[in-house]
Amino acid sequence: MEPEELSFVTIGPEHMAEATEIYNHYVKHTTVSFHTEPLTVEEMTRNTLHGDSRFASYAVMQDERMQGYILITRHKNKQAYDVTGEISVYLKPEATGRRIGRPALQFIEQKAAENGFHSLVATICSENGPSRQFFERNGYEQSAYYREIGQKFGRWLDIVVYQKLVAGGH
Template identity: 30%
Template sequence: MIVRPAEMRDADAIAAALNPVIRNTTISFKPYELSLDEVRELIAMAPGIFVAEVDGKVVGYASYDQFRRGAGYARSMEHSIILAPEARGHGIGRTLMAVVEDHARAAGVGSLWAGVSGENPGGVAFHDRLGFETVAVLPKVGFKFNRWLDLTLMRKWLQPAGDETSGSH
């Protein structure tokens, strides 16, 4: 397996991994699939986006971008990770996340956030194993497939212990 920065040539493969998740699951609250232009924009704009390749085929990606807009949030990032079904359970997600965390940490990011669907307990368990802590469960903030969905917010502090100066987390 190779993990590398995403390139424009990866847009088709990223869309092929992401769009079925959008179309068929509540893992993503997005109501519509992303076009190739939208995926290319993601590649161009995200401060960090990486793909995992197995035998020359992209089988997943992970990215991060600012948690919320505005200068006050410039060091808090939210990440996304999507794996093709055949890539799950082989350590690929863990490897992608390690690359994302290292990249974000080197860029001075303080906290990395995950917004996990309440209908994705595997996603919560995955993040828990990586050292993310559940900070809040936001009830009924998403709406997809004609039903309300909860969102679990999970956070991982990336800087050295003691560098965190506020809050109880």
């Protein structure tokens, strides 16, 4: 069953409260995010609306309601890395499993290619099996595994980095 029509709009101030709520769910209840304290709307706005159109964020809309958001962020703040973007997909908990993730990922990959990116990476907590499987099913390959890189909920956590080469680049 395909989802009802999805659209992707550049995230703006009108989306910040809802995007913050979505993100903070993952901060408070999961190891999807390595933040340990919820973000304020102001912090989320600073992290998301930074003015560089190559590193853009988009609201995932369905039936005129925000279902999540997707973003490309800077992989490293050094010029040679400008051909690589780090991507993230955050959906409302009730929107997961509804076949929204794949079209959202395809959209952000297309935007990345249009903006000259050559490589995309996704950094995922190793215990997040569904996200790891999602990226693997969509052509990403594991390129790194870092052990005990963070602590949350009183546990050491590992991260896995997945990578995909996309059209574009220099």
